[in-house]
């Protein structure tokens with residue numbers, strides 16, 4: 001029996017789940033690291049924990065202090081939960097465009113939300129810059145000070161994956177892993193896992209959504225964007241500090257139309273409820289499987305729990321509005337067992 005000392009101790013050590021359909025289709029073993037099984041239901045709990053621990057170790061975060069972050073939601077949820085367990089308040093700056101489910105979860109977790117209009121990174125009112133300024137102000141006015149978590153350029157984020165995610169994948173597969181692929185939000189997961197697995201000969205792939213600039217950067221040297229994606233929490237347009245020193249072996253750009261059917265199938269046939277970034281990741285894993293050929297083992301990330309996107313990714317009206325594929329089952333009446341009536 002193993003008892004977690006506290007919430008922080010329950011972060012990580014997630015299972016690797018074989019993804020049946022894509023494994024059968026490609027002849028590879030495609031395995032998903034079940035990051036939605038973290039306490040905050042996303043891969044970002046790892047970064048949140050390491051950012052808080054690092055700020056404590058440096059003496060920057062003091063008892064009763066405030067943690068401020070600009071986030072698409074998941075990092076904020078991680079910070080709010082780990083922060084609550086350790087006695088810190090959190091202030092979260094989030095673009096209005098992010099799902100209501102994530103905002104509700106943040107409020108529930110006790111975070112104070114500041115919603116800002118979505119703006120490009122070069123705009124001083126972009127959520128990242130806004131959160132930095134807010135942290136600076138609060139550090140002056142709050143009795144116990146405030147820190148800016150700064151997930152994009154704070155390499156405590158990447159270190160979480162160097163010390164935990166990467167070694168976990170190596171141990172769980174007994175070193176029998178040929179490829180790793182995922183998308184980038186801050187880059188902590190991809191660059192951190194690559195730092196551990198690439199020197200061991202594992203091929204690293206970047207799956208970039210439309211609207212991000214990294215596919216272009218790693219294939220032509222130019223940061224260029226085109227199109228857009230409904231996947232939240234990913235889609236980077238610059239080389240963050242977490243990405244510095246990292247080079248993938250392969251890079252692909254994946255459209256939502258190609259990727260989303262993978263999460264619809266996972267939900268329908270494998271009981272896995274996932275978000276849009278997982279769809280991009282699985283599409284990337286399939287591309288890597290085709291590149292390496294049958295018989296290889298490829299790991300990717302199951303980033304967060306899909307209930308977080310029920311009003312978008314799993315809403316036929318939203319999908320139609322975005323001209324995205326709607327699976328038939330989503331609009332069919334639910335299958336019911338004769339003689340069983342809904343409780344009203």
Ligand SMILES: Cc1ncc(COP(=O)(O)O)c(C=O)c1O
Pocket residue numbers: 042043044072074075183184185186187188189190232233234275277278303304
């Ligand atoms: C849903 C989701 N998927 C993927 C990622 C990417 O993780 P990383 O920041 O480590 O690149 C994030 C956050 O960044 C996220 O919120």
Ligand SMILES: CC(=O)OC[C@H](N)C(=O)O
Pocket residue numbers: 044070071072073074075076184185186232233234235236
């Ligand atoms: C938009 C983006 O890169 O978000 C970063 C991270 N996924 C978060 O939840 O904050």
